[in-house]
Amino acid sequence: MSLTFYPITKELYDYAVCHRTYASDPLMQKLRSETMALGEISEMAIPPEEESFLSILVAACNAKTAIEVGTFTGIGSIAIARAFPQYGKLVGCEINPQWIALAYKCWKEAGLEHKIEAKLGPALKTIQELEEEVRFDFAFIDADKENYENYYELLLPKMRQNGLLDNMFWRGRVLCSEKSDKDALVLNRLNDKLSNDTRIESVLLPIADGVVIARKKS
Numbered sequence: 565m566s567l568t569f570y571p572i573t574k575e576l577y578d579y580a581v582c583h584r585t586y587a588s589d590p591l592m593q594k595l596r597s598e599t600m601a602l603g604e605i606s607e608m609a610i611p612p613e614e615e616s617f618l619s620i621l622v623a624a625c626n627a628k629t630a631i632e633v634g635t636f637t638g639i640g641s642i643a644i645a646r647a648f649p650q651y652g653k654l655v656g657c658e659i660n661p662q663w664i665a666l667a668y669k670c671w672k673e674a675g676l677e678h679k680i681e682a683k684l685g686p687a688l689k690t691i692q693e694l695e696e697e698v699r700f701d702f703a704f705i706d707a708d709k710e711n712y713e714n715y716y717e718l719l720l721p722k723m724r725q726n727g728l729l730d731n732m733f734w735r736g737r738v739l740c741s742e743k744s745d746k747d748a749l750v751l752n753r754l755n756d757k758l759s760n761d762t763r764i765e766s767v768l769l770p771i772a773d774g775v776v777i778a779r780k781k782s
């Protein structure tokens with residue numbers, strides 16, 4: 565097995581972030597500065613390269629319906645919704661009304677409010693209450709880690725094709741699964757499960773905080 569990889573530096577990371585399409589998109593820049601102004605909690609937002617990655621993935625698989633579990637201030641939802649064709653629909657699950665209010669403002673500014681339906685409340689309940697026949701082309705799981713496996717199991721039967729799970733490195737803590745670190749244990753167990761799950765084909769990519777792409781097998 566090849567062990568070839570190139571360790572990333574801050575300079576190389578910044579270089580990568582600058583070298584992408586829409587790197588200086590004014591709407592995203594504005595939303596990012598409003599998110600940063602929230603202080604430490606802004607760390608929850610997906611990084612710029614992941615935002616572009618999401619858009620490209622959604623467009624590449626021609627997704628028209630999607631669900632985001634954990635919407636926060638809306639960066640991921642905008643990245644997904646603007647990659648849709650004319651009639652796409654995203655369900656955005658979020659527990660905190662303050663974040664949804666901020667996201668909604670930006671959806672309107674982006675002219676995407678008709679493509680995104682915010683579902684306020686615990687995402688587990690939202691997903692359980694979806695109509696039986698609802699199906700998604702794409703899912704982005706990015707909320708409370710303790711429920712990641714539940715989100716995965718509930719959404720898999722509803723998926724037509726691809727899904728993405730964020731924070732699967734949990735800032736490196738998946739490597740040292742201390743009993744006290746429940747989220748690291750959950751994610752470590754889920755990484756093991758996903759790589760052996762015959763229902764999907766998956767890869768854990770070393771970008772952002774570790775991103776799993778899972779393709780549902782037909």
Ligand SMILES: C[S@@+](CC[C@H](N)C(=O)[O-])C[C@H]1O[C@@H](n2cnc3c(N)ncnc32)[C@H](O)[C@@H]1O
Pocket residue numbers: 608609610632633634635636637638639640641657658659660663685686687688706707708
């Ligand atoms: C990492 S952030 C999501 C970042 C977002 N996807 C983005 O594009 O920037 C996680 C979000 O999940 C929300 N959240 C946490 N637990 C939740 C739950 N049980 N149900 C719904 N949302 C939840 C948090 O309020 C937070 O906004």
